[in-house]
Amino acid sequence: MTDSYLKGLIEEVLYVWADPINIDELSKILFDFSKSDIRKCLEKMIIERNDLGSGLVIRKFNDSFQFTTRKASDKYFETLLAKSEKKLTNSTLETLSIIAYKQPITRVEIDKIRGVNSQSTIDSLLDKKLIVEKGRLDKIGKPIIYATTDFFLQYFNLKSLDDLPEIRTGENEDK
Incomplete structure (x- = not known):
């Protein structure tokens, strides 16, 4: 052949x-x-x-x-494709970025970073197939750990997680 x-x-x-x-x-x-x-x-x-x-x-x-x-x-193609269902809220983007940079990560760890309960946001990201359950930690309660999917890469036009922008903190920025 x-x-x-x-x-x-x-x-x-x-x-x-x-x-x-x-x-x-x-x-x-x-x-x-x-x-x-x-x-x-x-x-x-x-x-x-x-x-x-x-x-x-x-x-x-x-x-x-x-x-x-x-x-x-x-x-x-913008008029051809209705992108309204693809829009992510600020809280969803915040949660997703935490998962992307800290994965694998548990809901409790996400909640601690955000300062609010993230379960509904995580459920939304799971429904959109942007994140996936990657297993459970070997700790008390066996918490679920989350990670991003290949669809996440596709959605944000990334080849791999290495293409994520670097996180800049206030300490490194000029005042």
Whole structure:
């Protein structure tokens, strides 16, 4: 089987899947190909689509890939896509940023930082699939620990958590 055949299959899977798909899942679907061949092909496809100026590009989120439109084209699609359901409140953004920077973290730790109960905000973030329960701590009460998801990266247009902006504190800023 040729590279062009594998490229076509990957394009078809990315199109049909719609959401980000990781290499493990992709290799289960394309079982005739090795993970390394799929990864190499994806990397070539990313470069080719960028060089061609293609309308659909392949974006990488951690170890997941997805067809997306170019960021520069967003202004043309704003009216097409109703983004009102995507808006996050200030308390939701505050909680989400705490989780993003401190993960894995428990609700009690989040509450301590925020100074208020965060359970409803955490529930909202879970519903939006921006965070996930990553297990439980081996402490009294076995508290749930939370972390961000690949959808979080996609939502905020980040390749990985390393792309989060650095936190600046008042101590380091000029007065």
